[in-house]
Amino acid sequence: LDKLEAIRGYNVNLSTEEFKETLKTCGFAMSGQTAKIAPADKKLYALRDATATVESIPLIVASIMSKKLAEGLDALVLDVKTGSGAFMQNLDDAKNLAAALCQTGNAFGVKTEAVISDMNQPLGKFVGNALEVFECVKILRGEIDEQMLQTLELSIELAARMLVLCGVENTVQSSKFKVQSVLDSGAALEKFRQNIECQSGAAEICDNPETLLDKDLIEVEIKTEKTGFIAEIDAGAIGESISRIGGGRIKVEDKIDFAVGYECVKKLGDRVKSGETLGVIFCRNKTQTHLIYEKLANAYKIDDEKPSGKFELIKEII
Helix, strand or coil, X not given: CCCHHHCCCCCCCCCHHHHHHHHHHHCCCCCCCCCCCCCCHHHHHHHHHHCCCCCCHHHHHHHXXXXXXXXXXXXXXXXXXXXXXXXXXXXXXXXHHHHHHHHHHHHCCCEEEEEEEECCCCCCCEECHHHHHHXXXXXXXXXXXXXXXXXXXXXXXXXXXXXXXCCCCCCHHHHHHHHHHHHHHCHXXXXXXXXXXXXXXXXXXXXXXXXXXXXXXXXXXXXXXXXEEEEEECHHHHHHHHHHCCCCCCCCCCCCCCCCEEEECCCXXXXXXXXXXEEEEEECCHHHHXXXXXXXXXXXXXXXXXXXXXXXXXEEEC
16 A cells, blocks of 8 residues: 555545445445454454464454455455565465465455465565555556566466456466456556546546656666676565655554665676675665665676576466
């Protein structure tokens, strides 16, 4: 929801009536937990935090599924992350969480499927709320570059599986073709525009995505001192660094600076030379740069040999 709130005016706290009206008008709505929808969730999370049970799988499942089931769904597709940038860094833990989520959904009569996706590097080109929305709008506009391809791949995978679960299409492959066709035609962009308008947001971002970006930020390049191939990226360290300069919450009550973030210039397997740029920090001042520069630079492990094997974004379907 923090990402959506980077869109000026976008309302993520819909009343039940507003939610229904948005669904009627544009076919989908995006909203958070409210006083009427899963009202106890926020208090239960605070209790988990105080009792060191944030990582408890049963309590994670209760938190996630209470909100989903409150919507009266027929089908649900979940994206469960694993890797250095995920809550469940171990693949087996991610599988256990995914299985528990699916078991709970199916027990309530909701056809539920989970896609386990790799977060051993940032998913797309950017990290940070406004920057990630910018990336998504660029993809919807067909203005995609190589660093955005994984964001597109995962989005198509999730959407395609939802179409199959809902009975709109018979196979994932035919679903992917359908999803790609609405991207190519511009229909997906227009549907997002309609949703932004329904939820009181600044829909002009669909015509000019650059309006999402804060021109007052300074840009600082992270450079490598080594030559070789990127063997590992600590995506968690990158996320923590951006949170430290306001791009995420350290404490639940923290305010978010939607504009700050990071551009991932180099990804796993890329060849780099000493002095080349690994990434770019978008921050408010040099003080913020000093806080996180070293942590970001150390997030990259560079080896002499290119990593063997192909990076697989989709690890497993549960």
